[in-house]
Amino acid sequence: MKKNNNIISLKNICVSFDGERILKDINLDIRDKEFVTLLGPSGCGKTTTLRIIGGFLTPDEGIVEFEGRDIKNVPPHKRNVNTVFQRYALFPHLNVFDNIAFGLKIKKLPEREINRKVKEMLELVDLSGFEKRSINRLSGGQQQRVAIARALVNEPKILLLDEPLGALDLKLRKEMQIELKRIQQSLEITFIYVTHDQEEALTMSDTVVVMNHGNIQQIGSPVDIYNEPKNAFVADFIGESNILDGMMLRDRLVMISGKKFECVDGGFGENASVDVVIRPEDIQIIPPDEEHICGVVKSVTFKGVHYEMLIEAYDFDWLVQSTKAATIDDTVGLSFGPDDIHIMHKMKD
Numbered sequence: 392m393k394k395n396n397n398i399i400s401l402k403n404i405c406v407s408f409d410g411e412r413i414l415k416d417i418n419l420d421i422r423d424k425e426f427v428t429l430l431g432p433s434g435c436g437k438t439t440t441l442r443i444i445g446g447f448l449t450p451d452e453g454i455v456e457f458e459g460r461d462i463k464n465v466p467p468h469k470r471n472v473n474t475v476f477q478r479y480a481l482f483p484h485l486n487v488f489d490n491i492a493f494g495l496k497i498k499k500l501p502e503r504e505i506n507r508k509v510k511e512m513l514e515l516v517d518l519s520g521f522e523k524r525s526i527n528r529l530s531g532g533q534q535q536r537v538a539i540a541r542a543l544v545n546e547p548k549i550l551l552l553d554e555p556l557g558a559l560d561l562k563l564r565k566e567m568q569i570e571l572k573r574i575q576q577s578l579e580i581t582f583i584y585v586t587h588d589q590e591e592a593l594t595m596s597d598t599v600v601v602m603n604h605g606n607i608q609q610i611g612s613p614v615d616i617y618n619e620p621k622n623a624f625v626a627d628f629i630g631e632s633n634i635l636d637g638m639m640l641r642d643r644l645v646m647i648s649g650k651k652f653e654c655v656d657g658g659f660g661e662n663a664s665v666d667v668v669i670r671p672e673d674i675q676i677i678p679p680d681e682e683h684i685c686g687v688v689k690s691v692t693f694k695g696v697h698y699e700m701l702i703e704a705y706d707f708d709w710l711v712q713s714t715k716a717a718t719i720d721d722t723v724g725l726s727f728g729p730d731d732i733h734i735m736h737k738m739k740d
Contacts, residue, residue, distance in 0.1 A: 397456075398423040398548060398581050399444055404453035406439055406605075413439050414450070415605040421583060421598075423548075426575050428584045428592040431602035432628070437585045438553055440602070444583060445551050446470050473542035474551040478558075481526050481537055487513075488522040491540045512540035515574060532563045539574065549581045556591065568594045589629050593617065601625050623738045626668040633674075633709050637667035637734065645734060648684050648705040652727075656734035666735045671699070671710040673731035676723045683724040684709075688717045 397420045404417040414436045421427050429437035442448040443455060446467035455463045462470060481490050491512055495505045513519045516536035526534065535555060542550055552571070556564045572595045575582045586592055592599045593613040601608045601616060601624075609621040620626035623634050638646040642657030647667055659665055679685040686704025698716040702709045702723060709725060717723055 396423050396458075397421065398458055399583075400454075400456040400459075401440070401443070402454040402456065404440075404443060404450045404455070406436075406443070406448070406450050413605050414443075417453070417605075417607060419600060419607065419610070421581060423581060424579050426572065426582045426584065426595055426597045427600060428586060428596040428598070429600050429602060430586060430589060430592040430628075431608075432587055435602040436605040437587075437600075437602050441474075441551050441553055441583060441585050444549070445472055445474050447474075471548045472551060473545055473547040473549075474553065475535075475538050475542050475555045476553050481534060481541070483526050485526065486522065487518065487524045487526065487529070487537055490526060490537055491544050493541065494545045508544050509540075512544045515543070515577065516540045517570075531559050532567060535559065535567065536570075539571075543574075543578065543580075547580065549583060550575075552582060552584045554585055554587070556586075556588075564591075565594075571595060593629070599629075601628065603628075619733065620668060620735065622735055623666045623668070626666075626733070626735070631671055631710055631712075633669045633671060633707075635667045635669070635707060637665045639663045639665045639734060643729075645732065647732075648707070650682075650684055652732060653729045654732040654734060655729050656732075659734060659736070664737055666737055668733040668735060669727055669731055671712040672697075673727055674709070674711045674713075675726040676700075676702075676711060676713055676715070676717050677726045679722050679724045683726055685722055685724050688719050688721050688723060691716050691719055 399421040401417050401419040404414050406414040417440060429440055431437050439448065443450055446465060449463060454461050457470065488509055491509045492505050495508060513522065516539055518533065518536055556567050559567060568591055596613055598610065599613055599616045600610050603624055609616060609625045616625065616629050620629060626632045626634055635647055639659040640646055641661050643654055645652055645654050645667060677683065684704050686702040686709060689701045689703050692699045697712045697714050700711045700717055702711055702725065
Protein backbone atom coordinates (compact mmCIF):
# COMPACT_ATOMS: atom_id res chain seq x y z
CA MET A 392 0.00 0.00 0.00
CA LYS A 393 1.26 3.48 -0.88
CA LYS A 394 1.54 5.41 2.32
CA ASN A 395 3.04 8.90 2.39
CA ASN A 396 4.38 8.49 -1.17
CA ASN A 397 4.16 11.50 -3.46
CA ILE A 398 1.06 11.36 -5.61
CA ILE A 399 1.61 14.80 -7.17
CA SER A 400 4.94 16.54 -7.78
CA LEU A 401 5.20 20.00 -9.29
CA LYS A 402 8.73 20.73 -10.48
CA ASN A 403 9.95 24.21 -11.44
CA ILE A 404 6.47 25.35 -12.50
CA CYS A 405 6.27 28.81 -14.09
CA VAL A 406 3.16 30.52 -15.46
CA SER A 407 2.77 33.98 -17.00
CA PHE A 408 -0.39 35.83 -18.11
CA ASP A 409 -0.02 38.86 -20.39
CA GLY A 410 3.66 39.10 -19.57
CA GLU A 411 3.11 39.00 -15.80
CA ARG A 412 4.66 36.09 -13.91
CA ILE A 413 1.89 34.42 -11.88
CA LEU A 414 3.80 31.36 -10.62
CA LYS A 415 7.53 31.61 -10.06
CA ASP A 416 9.44 28.34 -10.08
CA ILE A 417 7.00 26.40 -7.90
CA ASN A 418 8.21 23.10 -6.42
CA LEU A 419 5.69 21.10 -4.41
CA ASP A 420 5.30 17.44 -3.42
CA ILE A 421 1.88 16.22 -2.26
CA ARG A 422 1.66 12.85 -0.54
CA ASP A 423 -0.97 10.19 -1.09
CA LYS A 424 -3.98 10.34 1.27
CA GLU A 425 -3.01 13.81 2.50
CA PHE A 426 -5.29 16.82 3.10
CA VAL A 427 -3.26 19.69 1.65
CA THR A 428 -4.37 23.32 1.68
CA LEU A 429 -3.02 26.02 -0.62
CA LEU A 430 -3.41 29.18 1.45
CA GLY A 431 -2.82 32.79 0.58
CA PRO A 432 -4.37 36.14 -0.36
CA SER A 433 -6.20 36.79 -3.63
CA GLY A 434 -3.84 36.75 -6.58
CA CYS A 435 -1.13 34.72 -4.86
CA GLY A 436 -1.28 31.86 -7.40
CA LYS A 437 -3.10 29.18 -5.39
CA THR A 438 -6.01 28.68 -7.83
CA THR A 439 -3.58 28.71 -10.76
CA THR A 440 -1.65 25.92 -9.03
CA LEU A 441 -4.87 23.96 -8.54
CA ARG A 442 -5.81 24.39 -12.22
CA ILE A 443 -2.42 23.04 -13.27
CA ILE A 444 -2.94 19.92 -11.14
CA GLY A 445 -6.44 19.49 -12.61
CA GLY A 446 -5.22 19.91 -16.19
CA PHE A 447 -7.23 23.07 -16.87
CA LEU A 448 -4.02 25.03 -17.44
CA THR A 449 -0.68 24.01 -18.94
CA PRO A 450 2.37 25.67 -17.34
CA ASP A 451 4.84 27.61 -19.47
CA GLU A 452 7.70 25.73 -17.83
CA GLY A 453 8.14 22.78 -15.50
CA ILE A 454 6.88 19.24 -14.95
CA VAL A 455 3.60 17.97 -13.46
CA GLU A 456 3.96 14.40 -12.20
CA PHE A 457 1.15 12.07 -11.10
CA GLU A 458 2.53 8.99 -9.34
CA GLY A 459 5.88 9.58 -11.05
CA ARG A 460 4.48 10.07 -14.58
CA ASP A 461 4.58 13.42 -16.39
CA ILE A 462 0.95 14.43 -17.08
CA LYS A 463 1.54 18.06 -18.09
CA ASN A 464 -0.11 17.50 -21.48
CA VAL A 465 -2.79 15.03 -20.30
CA PRO A 466 -6.30 16.60 -20.57
CA PRO A 467 -8.48 16.92 -17.43
CA HIS A 468 -10.90 14.10 -18.30
CA LYS A 469 -8.02 11.63 -18.57
CA ARG A 470 -6.58 12.48 -15.13
CA ASN A 471 -7.73 10.57 -12.05
CA VAL A 472 -8.69 13.91 -10.53
CA ASN A 473 -12.06 15.63 -9.91
CA THR A 474 -12.80 19.22 -8.92
CA VAL A 475 -15.39 20.95 -6.71
CA PHE A 476 -15.66 24.68 -7.42
CA GLN A 477 -17.04 27.50 -5.28
CA ARG A 478 -19.97 27.66 -7.71
CA TYR A 479 -21.07 24.07 -7.59
CA ALA A 480 -22.19 23.93 -11.26
CA LEU A 481 -24.97 21.45 -10.49
CA PHE A 482 -27.56 20.68 -13.16
CA PRO A 483 -30.77 22.46 -12.05
CA HIS A 484 -33.00 20.31 -14.30
CA LEU A 485 -31.75 17.07 -12.67
CA ASN A 486 -32.63 15.82 -9.18
CA VAL A 487 -30.03 14.90 -6.55
CA PHE A 488 -29.70 11.29 -7.72
CA ASP A 489 -29.22 12.19 -11.37
CA ASN A 490 -26.70 14.93 -10.56
CA ILE A 491 -24.54 12.48 -8.63
CA ALA A 492 -25.02 9.72 -11.22
CA PHE A 493 -24.21 11.94 -14.20
CA GLY A 494 -20.57 10.92 -14.64
CA LEU A 495 -21.37 7.24 -14.11
CA LYS A 496 -24.02 7.35 -16.82
CA ILE A 497 -21.56 8.99 -19.21
CA LYS A 498 -19.28 6.00 -18.58
CA LYS A 499 -22.26 3.71 -19.34
CA LEU A 500 -21.94 1.74 -16.10
CA PRO A 501 -24.66 -0.86 -15.39
CA GLU A 502 -27.74 0.57 -13.67
CA ARG A 503 -27.31 -1.66 -10.61
CA GLU A 504 -23.74 -0.41 -10.11
CA ILE A 505 -24.82 3.20 -10.56
CA ASN A 506 -27.55 2.77 -7.93
CA ARG A 507 -25.10 1.20 -5.50
CA LYS A 508 -22.45 3.89 -5.94
CA VAL A 509 -24.92 6.77 -5.67
CA LYS A 510 -26.44 5.26 -2.51
CA GLU A 511 -22.96 4.98 -0.95
CA MET A 512 -22.22 8.61 -1.77
CA LEU A 513 -25.54 9.82 -0.36
CA GLU A 514 -24.75 8.04 2.90
CA LEU A 515 -21.23 9.46 2.93
CA VAL A 516 -22.42 13.07 2.59
CA ASP A 517 -25.43 12.53 4.89
CA LEU A 518 -28.10 13.03 2.20
CA SER A 519 -29.82 9.65 2.28
CA GLY A 520 -33.49 10.11 1.35
CA PHE A 521 -32.78 13.16 -0.82
CA GLU A 522 -32.49 11.20 -4.07
CA LYS A 523 -35.57 12.73 -5.75
CA ARG A 524 -35.17 16.22 -4.28
CA SER A 525 -34.86 19.07 -6.79
CA ILE A 526 -31.54 20.92 -6.67
CA ASN A 527 -33.40 24.21 -6.35
CA ARG A 528 -35.02 22.99 -3.13
CA LEU A 529 -31.69 22.35 -1.40
CA SER A 530 -29.86 24.68 0.96
CA GLY A 531 -26.39 25.95 0.06
CA GLY A 532 -24.78 23.36 2.33
CA GLN A 533 -26.84 20.54 0.82
CA GLN A 534 -25.94 21.65 -2.70
CA GLN A 535 -22.30 21.59 -1.73
CA ARG A 536 -22.66 18.03 -0.45
CA VAL A 537 -24.22 17.00 -3.76
CA ALA A 538 -21.30 18.59 -5.64
CA ILE A 539 -18.84 16.68 -3.44
CA ALA A 540 -20.74 13.41 -3.91
CA ARG A 541 -20.84 13.93 -7.70
CA ALA A 542 -17.07 14.41 -7.72
CA LEU A 543 -16.31 11.49 -5.40
CA VAL A 544 -18.64 8.92 -7.01
CA ASN A 545 -16.13 8.61 -9.87
CA GLU A 546 -13.55 7.41 -7.31
CA PRO A 547 -10.77 9.89 -8.14
CA LYS A 548 -7.41 9.53 -6.43
CA ILE A 549 -7.34 13.29 -5.91
CA LEU A 550 -10.17 15.73 -5.15
CA LEU A 551 -9.47 19.39 -5.88
CA LEU A 552 -11.58 21.91 -3.95
CA ASP A 553 -11.45 25.57 -5.02
CA GLU A 554 -12.85 27.65 -2.12
CA PRO A 555 -15.97 25.44 -1.93
CA LEU A 556 -17.19 26.92 1.36
CA GLY A 557 -17.00 30.56 0.28
CA ALA A 558 -20.74 30.91 -0.35
CA LEU A 559 -21.82 29.46 3.01
CA ASP A 560 -22.56 31.34 6.21
CA LEU A 561 -20.09 31.14 9.10
CA LYS A 562 -21.87 28.45 11.15
CA LEU A 563 -22.41 26.17 8.15
CA ARG A 564 -18.85 26.76 6.96
CA LYS A 565 -17.47 25.56 10.28
CA GLU A 566 -19.69 22.48 10.19
CA MET A 567 -18.57 21.68 6.65
CA GLN A 568 -14.91 22.03 7.60
CA ILE A 569 -15.33 19.15 10.02
CA GLU A 570 -17.45 17.24 7.50
CA LEU A 571 -14.89 17.56 4.70
CA LYS A 572 -12.11 16.28 6.94
CA ARG A 573 -14.29 13.33 7.98
CA ILE A 574 -15.03 12.48 4.34
CA GLN A 575 -11.35 12.70 3.39
CA GLN A 576 -10.28 10.43 6.23
CA SER A 577 -13.11 7.99 5.52
CA LEU A 578 -12.21 7.62 1.83
CA GLU A 579 -8.43 7.83 2.33
CA ILE A 580 -7.89 9.89 -0.82
CA THR A 581 -5.90 13.06 -1.41
CA PHE A 582 -7.72 16.38 -0.97
CA ILE A 583 -6.09 19.55 -2.32
CA TYR A 584 -7.98 22.55 -1.02
CA VAL A 585 -7.70 26.24 -1.92
CA THR A 586 -8.66 29.00 0.51
CA HIS A 587 -7.68 32.46 1.71
CA ASP A 588 -9.17 31.66 5.15
CA GLN A 589 -6.37 30.73 7.56
CA GLU A 590 -8.80 29.23 10.09
CA GLU A 591 -10.06 26.78 7.45
CA ALA A 592 -6.50 25.81 6.62
CA LEU A 593 -5.54 25.22 10.25
CA THR A 594 -8.75 23.29 11.00
CA MET A 595 -8.69 20.75 8.19
CA SER A 596 -5.19 20.30 6.83
CA ASP A 597 -2.42 17.78 7.32
CA THR A 598 -0.15 20.15 5.39
CA VAL A 599 -0.50 23.87 4.66
CA VAL A 600 1.22 25.52 1.71
CA VAL A 601 1.38 29.30 2.26
CA MET A 602 1.68 31.29 -0.99
CA ASN A 603 2.23 34.94 -1.87
CA HIS A 604 3.05 36.70 -5.14
CA GLY A 605 3.42 33.42 -7.03
CA ASN A 606 5.91 31.96 -4.55
CA ILE A 607 5.63 29.32 -1.85
CA GLN A 608 6.48 31.03 1.45
CA GLN A 609 6.30 27.98 3.74
CA ILE A 610 5.15 24.36 3.78
CA GLY A 611 4.38 22.57 7.04
CA SER A 612 1.81 21.20 9.44
CA PRO A 613 -0.76 23.67 10.84
CA VAL A 614 1.06 23.63 14.19
CA ASP A 615 4.46 24.30 12.59
CA ILE A 616 3.10 27.05 10.37
CA TYR A 617 1.45 28.80 13.31
CA ASN A 618 4.18 28.32 15.92
CA GLU A 619 7.26 28.60 13.69
CA PRO A 620 6.51 30.99 10.79
CA LYS A 621 9.43 31.30 8.37
CA ASN A 622 8.99 35.01 7.68
CA ALA A 623 6.93 38.07 8.57
CA PHE A 624 4.39 37.45 5.81
CA VAL A 625 3.53 33.97 7.14
CA ALA A 626 3.43 35.21 10.73
CA ASP A 627 1.09 38.04 9.80
CA PHE A 628 -1.14 35.98 7.51
CA ILE A 629 -1.53 32.97 9.83
CA GLY A 630 -3.23 34.41 12.88
CA GLU A 631 -2.48 37.72 14.52
CA SER A 632 1.05 38.67 15.46
CA ASN A 633 3.21 41.39 16.89
CA ILE A 634 6.07 41.73 14.39
CA LEU A 635 8.86 43.94 15.70
CA ASP A 636 12.33 45.02 14.69
CA GLY A 637 14.94 43.28 16.79
CA MET A 638 18.70 42.87 17.13
CA MET A 639 20.09 39.38 17.62
CA LEU A 640 23.02 40.10 19.96
CA ARG A 641 24.15 36.48 19.94
CA ASP A 642 22.57 33.03 19.94
CA ARG A 643 19.57 32.96 22.30
CA LEU A 644 19.76 36.66 23.19
CA VAL A 645 17.75 39.33 21.38
CA MET A 646 17.23 43.05 21.95
CA ILE A 647 13.69 44.40 21.53
CA SER A 648 12.86 48.07 22.15
CA GLY A 649 16.20 48.57 23.90
CA LYS A 650 15.76 45.67 26.32
CA LYS A 651 17.51 42.30 26.25
CA PHE A 652 15.50 39.07 26.26
CA GLU A 653 16.53 35.44 26.32
CA CYS A 654 15.06 33.39 23.47
CA VAL A 655 15.47 29.87 22.06
CA ASP A 656 16.71 30.72 18.55
CA GLY A 657 20.23 30.81 17.19
CA GLY A 658 22.23 30.84 13.98
CA PHE A 659 21.59 34.47 13.06
CA GLY A 660 25.08 35.73 13.91
CA GLU A 661 25.95 38.58 16.25
CA ASN A 662 24.36 42.02 16.18
CA ALA A 663 22.11 40.98 13.28
CA SER A 664 18.89 42.81 12.43
CA VAL A 665 15.95 40.41 12.63
CA ASP A 666 12.16 40.30 12.71
CA VAL A 667 10.72 39.26 16.06
CA VAL A 668 7.27 37.64 16.27
CA ILE A 669 5.32 37.43 19.52
CA ARG A 670 1.75 36.13 19.39
CA PRO A 671 -0.81 38.29 21.28
CA GLU A 672 -2.05 35.33 23.33
CA ASP A 673 1.50 34.70 24.64
CA ILE A 674 1.80 38.08 26.37
CA GLN A 675 0.91 38.58 30.02
CA ILE A 676 -0.01 41.99 31.41
CA ILE A 677 1.85 42.74 34.66
CA PRO A 678 2.53 45.80 36.82
CA PRO A 679 5.10 48.08 35.15
CA ASP A 680 8.77 47.73 36.13
CA GLU A 681 12.27 48.45 34.78
CA GLU A 682 12.88 44.90 33.50
CA HIS A 683 9.97 44.58 31.09
CA ILE A 684 8.71 46.61 28.14
CA CYS A 685 6.02 48.96 29.44
CA GLY A 686 3.31 50.85 27.61
CA VAL A 687 0.00 52.66 27.84
CA VAL A 688 -3.30 50.87 27.25
CA LYS A 689 -4.97 52.56 24.27
CA SER A 690 -8.02 50.33 23.69
CA VAL A 691 -9.82 47.33 25.18
CA THR A 692 -12.27 45.27 23.10
CA PHE A 693 -14.32 42.34 24.38
CA LYS A 694 -14.14 39.41 21.91
CA GLY A 695 -16.22 36.81 23.76
CA VAL A 696 -13.55 34.36 24.93
CA HIS A 697 -10.95 37.06 25.61
CA TYR A 698 -10.24 40.79 25.66
CA GLU A 699 -8.16 42.31 22.88
CA MET A 700 -6.01 45.26 23.90
CA LEU A 701 -3.74 47.69 22.10
CA ILE A 702 -0.84 48.86 24.22
CA GLU A 703 1.46 51.60 22.90
CA ALA A 704 5.11 51.13 23.84
CA TYR A 705 8.15 52.66 22.15
CA ASP A 706 6.14 53.79 19.07
CA PHE A 707 4.74 50.30 18.53
CA ASP A 708 1.15 49.22 19.17
CA TRP A 709 1.27 45.81 20.86
CA LEU A 710 -1.74 43.55 20.38
CA VAL A 711 -2.47 41.58 23.57
CA GLN A 712 -5.19 38.97 24.12
CA SER A 713 -6.12 38.08 27.68
CA THR A 714 -9.08 36.82 29.69
CA LYS A 715 -8.51 39.81 32.02
CA ALA A 716 -9.04 43.37 30.84
CA ALA A 717 -6.65 46.21 31.59
CA THR A 718 -7.87 49.78 32.07
CA ILE A 719 -7.55 52.33 29.28
CA ASP A 720 -4.75 54.91 29.88
CA ASP A 721 -3.10 52.72 32.55
CA THR A 722 0.62 51.98 32.21
CA VAL A 723 1.31 48.23 32.22
CA GLY A 724 4.22 45.84 31.73
CA LEU A 725 4.36 43.17 29.00
CA SER A 726 5.69 39.79 30.05
CA PHE A 727 6.64 36.88 27.75
CA GLY A 728 9.04 33.98 28.04
CA PRO A 729 11.90 32.72 25.83
CA ASP A 730 9.61 30.17 24.13
CA ASP A 731 7.16 32.95 23.18
CA ILE A 732 9.78 34.84 21.12
CA HIS A 733 10.19 33.71 17.48
CA ILE A 734 13.15 35.09 15.54
CA MET A 735 13.12 35.33 11.73
CA HIS A 736 15.42 36.71 9.05
CA LYS A 737 14.40 40.10 7.77
CA MET A 738 12.17 39.82 4.72
CA LYS A 739 13.75 41.01 1.49
CA ASP A 740 11.79 43.52 -0.57
